[in-house]
Amino acid sequence: MNSGYHTDPGLPTNRLVESPPVTKSLLIGPKGLDRLVPDGSSVYLGGSAVDRKPVALVLQLIEQGKRDLDLIAFTGSIDVDLLVGAGCVRSVAAAYVGIGPHGRAPRFTAAVVGGTIEDLEYSEWSLLGRLRAASMGIPFLPTRAGEGSETVGNLGFASVRDPYEGVDYLALPPLHPDVALLHAWRASETGTVQLPAPRQHLWDVDILAAHAARTVVVSVEEIVPEATVRSEPDLTVLHSFEIDAVLPFPKGSWPTSAPPSIEADHEALARYVLTGGDTATLTGSAVV
Amino acid sequence: MPPTREAIADLMAVALARTLGPGDFVGVGLGTPMALVSSVAARRLNSGTVAVLAGGTLNIDGDVEVWLGGPTAAVGTASGFISHLDSMDMAERQAMTTQFLRPAQVDGLGNLNTSRIGPVEAPTVRFAGGLATADVPQLLSRVVAYLPDHRPRNLPERVSWVTTSGTGWPNGPYKTHGVTGLITDLAVIAFDRPRPRLASIHPWSSADEVRERTGFDLDIGEHETTMAPTDEEMAALLHVDPMRRRDLEIRVPATT
Secondary structure: OOOOEEEOOOOOOOOEEEOOOOOOOOEOOHHHHHHHOOOOOEEEEOOEOOEOOOHHHHHHHHHOOOOOEEEEEOOEOHHHHHHHHOOOEEEEEEOOEEOHHHOEOHHHHHHHHHOOOEEEEOOHHHHHHHHHHHHHOOOOEEEOOOOOOHHHHOOOOOEEEOOOOOOEEEEEOOOOOOEEEEEEEEEEOOOOEEOOOOOOOOHHHHHHHHHHOOEEEEEEEEEEOHHHHHHOHHHEEEOHHHOOEEEEOOOOOOOOEEOOOEOOOHHHHHHHHHOOOOHHHHOOOOOO | OOOOHHHHHHHHHHHHHOOOOOOOEEEEOOOOHHHHHHHHHHHHHOOOOOEEEEOOEEOOOOOHHHHHOHHHHHOOOOOEEOOHHHHHHHHHOOOOOEEEEOOOEEOOOOOEEOOEEOOOOOOOEEOOOOOOOOOHHHOOOEEEEEEOOOOOOOOOOOOOOOOEOOOOEOOOOOOEOOEEEEEEOOEEEEOOOOOOEEEEEOOOOOHHHHHHOOOOOOEOOOOEEOOOOOHHHHHHHHHHOOOOHHHHHOOOOOOO
């Protein structure tokens, strides 16, 4: 990787492409993850209901016995459910927690009804608006979305008066997760992260979360040579200076999808829900 | 005779489609096949003058099955992709005009509950959550709710939890009308302020049944019978939903 010359698969094989000197490898292993996610961290989980969930990273955190995590997810799914079921979680901030077409997230739902975790339900605008304020570096984002909602009112946001028209709006404060955990297609060792085109729905929310978070960890289907990412720079979604660590985890989103490698495994997801969140239904998979 | 599941799904789908017209831009949320089918059918019935955005994919004509396959499946049929944050901006600047929402509960003010039954500290039921249901009635010109299980528990005097305020702000800077209507398996209700009004009853129901099965006060007054799907509407449904995805949201056995 550090030799400076690589064969570019996107060009005739006899053509060499010069790479700049590699300054820093962002590759880490499980121990590195352990250091980046201390107990009590606020952790954003990427992906949506049945797509690109960072399941392999989540299973690592469970194995490491994490405690008191404050989870943040736009659409929580089996990732949130596994961490809650394993007792790693103090609170969940999300606009949705469910297993897509398969129904409610069993362990999350039981924990909320049982009162063992704090349920910080958000609306879509209030959660993504806070991440957008963080991403933009502004002190708050004004909006009328969520006006009159008990869900949004319960979060205790202040309001702000439009200095031009004199109208009051909700003022969404920035939200900076301690860590964002994402799953993507491929990355170079130095942290250029790519998704295949056309991009899956809600891919941009993962990128938003990465821009808002203090630390960003990305698991990928494969680590590829620098020349490979440079052969298709239009597929790059995160740059080396925007992430802190990258781990190879082939099929690391299973049973959710990771294009172009795997589609959502609806049988496995349905089995998980039908058994009330029995993690034994996930054994025998590539990720355990 | 009680209606079949298919008859309920067809009538609800066309009743939703009839709320859209030329120039409308409808955003379809996750996990609402009835909303998707109705929107795409409305696009067909309005000669393409209704724009539909679902799952980041714009204006697929034909079988909604393609739509459910996501952007990769949509290559060759979609006119384009719109990223999620861009679609939120479209809603906030009202380039998007409307959305169909499927709550667990609706009350007489058009308030919606997609969150929980019982208090927030000790709920007896926690639903998956409403994503943008709290937001879009305060942003879009109008929102129509649908609920294929018309009974007092689902249409109470006050919802157990106000995920969404049904009240808009027609004279405010955003010019929103909030939740303007509700389509159920028995009737069409208009959220006139301050008192909701029965707009039409489905052919298999009656005003007495609707009154009995509605937990909030309803102006029964003058109302029509919901027009049965026309041949053109049925042809549109057949074209966009040959696999009958719209049936998935109807309870079995159907409410009678």
